[in-house]
Each structure stands twice: as C-alpha cells, then as structure tokens.
Amino acid sequence: METRQLGRSGPVVSALGLGCMSLSGVYGESNDEEAVSLIRHGLDQGVTLLDSADMYGWGQNEDLVGRAIAGRRDEVVLATKFGQVRSETGQGVNGRPEYVRQACEASLRRLKVDVIDLYYQHRVDPRVPIEETVGAMADLVRQGKVRYLGLSEARPETIRRAHSVHPISAVQTEFSLLYRQEAEETLRTTRELGIGFVAYSPLGRGFLAGGIHDRDQVKGDRRAQHPRFQAEHFAHNRALVDRVEVLARDKGCTPAQLVLAWLLAQGPDVVPIPGTKRRERLDDNLGALQVHLSAEDVTRISDTVPAGAASGQRYPDMATVYR
Known part of the structure; x- marks a missing residue:
C-alpha cells in the first residue's frame, strides 16, 4: 500500500483512506455487521486511515468503527470529527471550548480507545473565534487524548488563524473532478503552511462512479436533497459523467478508478477517502492505485470536466459550509 504523510509532522496514512459515513444509513439502509466486516476487509487490504464523525x-x-478495530488498533490511523449537533431546527454547530472537551470524551468512549489520532472540527462555528476552539483542541493534545488536529470545510483565512494557535495536520474538504474550486483554493493555503489535504466525497457522492443513471436511484437517501441530483441539474451532471466514462474506457479502468487516480495525481499531500458499503466497491476503489496517469492524462481529464462545470451547489444550504 502506498502511503502519504498528512502535514509536515502529521501521521503517515494509506494513500486511499475509507470514509465511513455511508455505513450509517446516509445513502440508504446499512447493516452494522456488514459494516464491521467491510472495515476489517479494508484493513486487510492495507487501508489505514478510517474517517468517522460523532454525527x-x-x-x-x-460505535461500529470501535468494534471493527478491536484488537487491531495499531493498524489504524483513527480520524473522527466533532462540532455538528442536534438542535431544535434539526442541526447546528458548536465550537465552544467546553463542548470540545465533552465531545472528545464521548467519542473516546464510543470508539473504545485511549487516544484519537486525528481530531477534526467538523464545521466552523461562526459564533466562536476559531482560536478558542483550536485552543481547546490543543489542550486535548497536551492531555494525550488526541495526537493531531484537523479542520473540515474551513476557508483559507480560518485555516491560517487556526494554524497560528496549534499546528493543523490536515484539512478536509469536498474535492472531486465535479466539485473542486473551493478545494483548489484551499490547497494553495495548505501547501503554503505544510498541511495535508483529505479529499472527502472524491466520487461526487457516487455520481462519478458511473452507476447512477436515474434520479430514482437516490430516492429515499440524503443525496436526493442535494442540488446536483435534483431535476434541474441531474441531466447536465450525468452528461459530464458520460465524458468520464469514455476516458475510463480509453484508459482501461473504471470511472471511479480514473477519478481517484486523478485526485492522487494532484500531489502527494492529497489523500482521498472514498466511502462505500460494499466490499467489491472498496476493492474497485483501491484499484485506482494501479492506474498510472501521465501529465498529459491528468490535463486531459481536467479539461474534459473543467472546474465549475458541474451544475448545482454542493449542499442544499451552503451557509454552514466553507467558512
């Protein structure tokens, strides 16, 4: 398994990690026993970075990640996130220092570990200065409860302020061939500061894998709420995926492998974390590590789906994202 380092002094992880969100019923029903088996299969294949969140x-x-890594803790770089909370209106954000400590203790109990390797603030709380939130996260490092710190969906200026309080090892932002403008903006800052970049939703929430041909295929799961899958945007985005499928056939790989290889080729500081509920899909994703792209290939792929070509914003409500 190829490895990459997150940040100048951060953890060394597998070049492809495993995003675990889909194991919690977000994209249709999931089964805990199958999820545990999937995670262990990933570990068997050399995947070391597991990405979870308390929400x-x-x-x-x-809980299920903790079950899956029982007896195999030394094989895992364990990442989880805090900061998204239930509220009267459905969901909110909490970055208060006292909540940081409370959330960490709860995650440690559920994961059944003594220390979290990489602890992210899931969403920036605009009501709390980032310096205060990261200061509390830094206290967790000093207490030995967390090894490295990360931010998710933070703007460049927020990253700079956070990094001035305590070294940030990784920033996590959505990054795929379909949605990359904010990620590429963020990359300029993370590279300047020596911070690793973790690309979540690297397959465009499954769109870029090529298997979604009809909006009914996401009916009943969270993706149906996302603009990219809605009627006014779906056909446009599906046409972009058609282009990717042609490139993948020319390269002799699957669409998922092509776009993951494209992400890996963006630089050694980029670590995609595709998620899946299916073992065969996990194996297919790992096949991206065997797809070798020339500089000309990378340019051709980038030009086939240019930055900003996708239709529809990334989230139904962007007010809590990228700030």
Whole structure:
C-alpha cells in the first residue's frame, strides 16, 4: 500500500483512506455487521486511515468503527470529527471550548480507545473565534487524548488563524473532478503552511462512479436533497459523467478508478477517502492505485470536466459550509 504523510509532522496514512459515513444509513439502509466486516476487509487490504464523525448516525458510526478495530488498533490511523449537533431546527454547530472537551470524551468512549489520532472540527462555528476552539483542541493534545488536529470545510483565512494557535495536520474538504474550486483554493493555503489535504466525497457522492443513471436511484437517501441530483441539474451532471466514462474506457479502468487516480495525481499531500458499503466497491476503489496517469492524462481529464462545470451547489444550504 502506498502511503502519504498528512502535514509536515502529521501521521503517515494509506494513500486511499475509507470514509465511513455511508455505513450509517446516509445513502440508504446499512447493516452494522456488514459494516464491521467491510472495515476489517479494508484493513486487510492495507487501508489505514478510517474517517468517522460523532454525527454520523449520532454516535452509531463511532460505535461500529470501535468494534471493527478491536484488537487491531495499531493498524489504524483513527480520524473522527466533532462540532455538528442536534438542535431544535434539526442541526447546528458548536465550537465552544467546553463542548470540545465533552465531545472528545464521548467519542473516546464510543470508539473504545485511549487516544484519537486525528481530531477534526467538523464545521466552523461562526459564533466562536476559531482560536478558542483550536485552543481547546490543543489542550486535548497536551492531555494525550488526541495526537493531531484537523479542520473540515474551513476557508483559507480560518485555516491560517487556526494554524497560528496549534499546528493543523490536515484539512478536509469536498474535492472531486465535479466539485473542486473551493478545494483548489484551499490547497494553495495548505501547501503554503505544510498541511495535508483529505479529499472527502472524491466520487461526487457516487455520481462519478458511473452507476447512477436515474434520479430514482437516490430516492429515499440524503443525496436526493442535494442540488446536483435534483431535476434541474441531474441531466447536465450525468452528461459530464458520460465524458468520464469514455476516458475510463480509453484508459482501461473504471470511472471511479480514473477519478481517484486523478485526485492522487494532484500531489502527494492529497489523500482521498472514498466511502462505500460494499466490499467489491472498496476493492474497485483501491484499484485506482494501479492506474498510472501521465501529465498529459491528468490535463486531459481536467479539461474534459473543467472546474465549475458541474451544475448545482454542493449542499442544499451552503451557509454552514466553507467558512
């Protein structure tokens, strides 16, 4: 398994990690026993970076990840996130220092570990200065409860302010061939500061894998709420995926492998974390590590689906994202 380092002094991880969100019923029904088996299969294949969050299944995801790594803790770089909370209106954000400590203790209990390797603030809380939130996260490092710190969906200026308080090892932002403008903007800052970049939703929430041909295929799961899958955007985005499928056939690989290889080729500081509920899909994703792209290939792929070509914003409500 190829490895990459997150940040100048951060953890060394597998070049492809495993995003665990889909194991909590976000994209249709999931089964805990199958999820545990999938994670262990990933470990068997050399995947070391597991990415969870306390809001995935509101604790259920961390519980099953903890079960899956029991007896194999030394094989794992364990990442989880805090900061998204239930509220009267459905969901909110909390970055208060006292909540940081409370959330960490709860995650440690669910994961059944003594230390979290990489602890992210899931969403920036605009009501709390980032310096205060990261200061509390830094206290967790000093207490030995967390090894490295990360941010998710943070703007460049927020990253700079956070990094001035305590070294940030990784920033996690959606990054795929379909949605990359904010990620590429963020990359300029993370590279300047020596921070690793973790690309979540690298397959465009499954769109880029090529298997979604009809909006009914996402009916009943969270993707149906995302603009990219809605009627006014779906056909346009599906046409972009058609282009990717042609390139993949020319390269002799699957569409998922092509776009993951394209992401890996963006630089050694980029680590995609595709998620799946299916073992065969996990194996297919790992096949991207065997797809070798020339500089000309990378340019051709980039030009086939130019930045900004996708239709529809990334989330139904962008107010809590990228700030």
